[in-house]
């Protein structure tokens with residue numbers, strides 16, 4: 231069921247995406263009407279969260295069943311005393327992915343909006359829709375001094391879940407206040423504002439654990455939970471601090487990537503764009519922490535997250551470097567150093583989980599990017615691809631993945647790579663849970679069948695709750711793309 235309007239895009243971006251999804255090759259396979267329905271369903275499902283939570287578990291530390299029991303116990307304990315008590319907790323293993331547990335998301339639920347309102351950033355709002363509490367740095371504006379006239383208007387005004395509204399925020403927020411949380415969709419609310427007129431979406435009600443003054447009038451950087459969500463619009467357990475070394479929240483297609491890469495104990499693997507390290511750690515875990523996983527990322531302050539995640543999951547085979555991966559091939563092949571740049575053909579497998587326009591991420595209610603920004607990734611991805619192919623040993627495996635839905639960053643990159651690097655051949659993927667590649671980039675049907683595209687728009691219907699959870703979870707994912715190559 232849809233409670234939010236479709237993702238809001240700049241008109242030029244919406245037009246571009248439409249031309250991608252209703253291209254000539256698609257129209258040779260389906261009717262114009264079907265292609266249009268899929269495109270509109272895409273815009274709607276992008277603004278809504280998936281109907282399940284996917285947890286990757288540390289099977290290098292304990293068995294799936296042991297972790298499932300521990301998780302059930304920890305989550306029941308966490309839920310005790312909250313209004314979530316009556317939600318029965320279902321935790322099921324994925325039948326085809328050995329280290330995945332799935333939990334259903336309950337939503338959208340009927341939640342009444344309150345007169346005390348807090349505005350949070352869009353990223354924070356999206357995290358709340360996926361089960362998180364509001365962390366204090368995410369709070370942009372909290373209640374202060376609403377005029378009585380506007381206050382009474384608010385109380386009697388039933389608002390839709392996503393609306394432009396003039397906020398005049400109530401008396402100073404205190405610890406223990408029950409407040410309605412709104413996501414600032416376009417990033418227009420000023421920090422500490424006492425009124426706000428902008429596009430927002432209601433994401434649920436929570437209890438404040440901080441005072442307004444400690445957020446906006448303090449020298450100390452705000453941290454920790456700021457609002458504990460007690461009545462979220464979409465309910466799923468919060469995993470904050472829950473079995474941190476055993477349970478890792480990760481989107482289902484991202485877990486599929488690690489298995490498709492298929493690392494084996496003792497191998498040397500390169501993860502070229504690794505932060506925050508979800509896939510790096512998964513690769514090391516699949517290898518039983520035997521071998522070496524080199525993780526590179528060009529952003530220095532993201533590097534620590536990879537180290538922290540590897541440490542938390544007790545993974546010692548991960549080596550982390552801050553480096554621009556387009557420069558990761560050594561110009562002197564004889565030079566052997568521990569870190570980058572590396573001589574050509576240094577790695578058994580390479581993962582290029584490329585920086586991308588991220589248009590498959592869910593929930594995302596508004597993307598303010600221009601078409602130029604959306605289209606800026608293709609050249610960078612190609613530069614990274616050049617380095618990836620050079621660094622891979624002959625007989626090695628290269629996996630290319632993105633969390634976006636455009637042809638330019640997915641199927642077109644595959645067509646370009648096959649033409650540019652005759653040494654590469656497309657390989658079947660295991661597991662293959664998503665659909666095949668989208669027509670439109672000139673690839674042959676047998677090539678499209680080797681690609682894995684997660685396309686929630688093909689079947690999105692969150693009212694269908696009778697199918698087994700894993701069937702729903704396989705379809706109701708973020709938009710994602712995976713290609714697997716062998717270097718001959």
Ligand SMILES: C[S@@+](CC[C@H](N)C(=O)[O-])C[C@H]1O[C@@H](n2cnc3c(N)ncnc32)[C@H](O)[C@@H]1O
Nearest residue numbers: 503504505506507508509527528554555583585
């Ligand atoms: C899609 S994210 C990677 C997510 C990561 N693989 C995971 O699963 O946790 C892309 C990453 O590429 C990094 N990046 C962008 N350009 C890069 C470059 N030239 N070299 C290395 N990393 C780069 C970004 O900083 C970002 O962290």
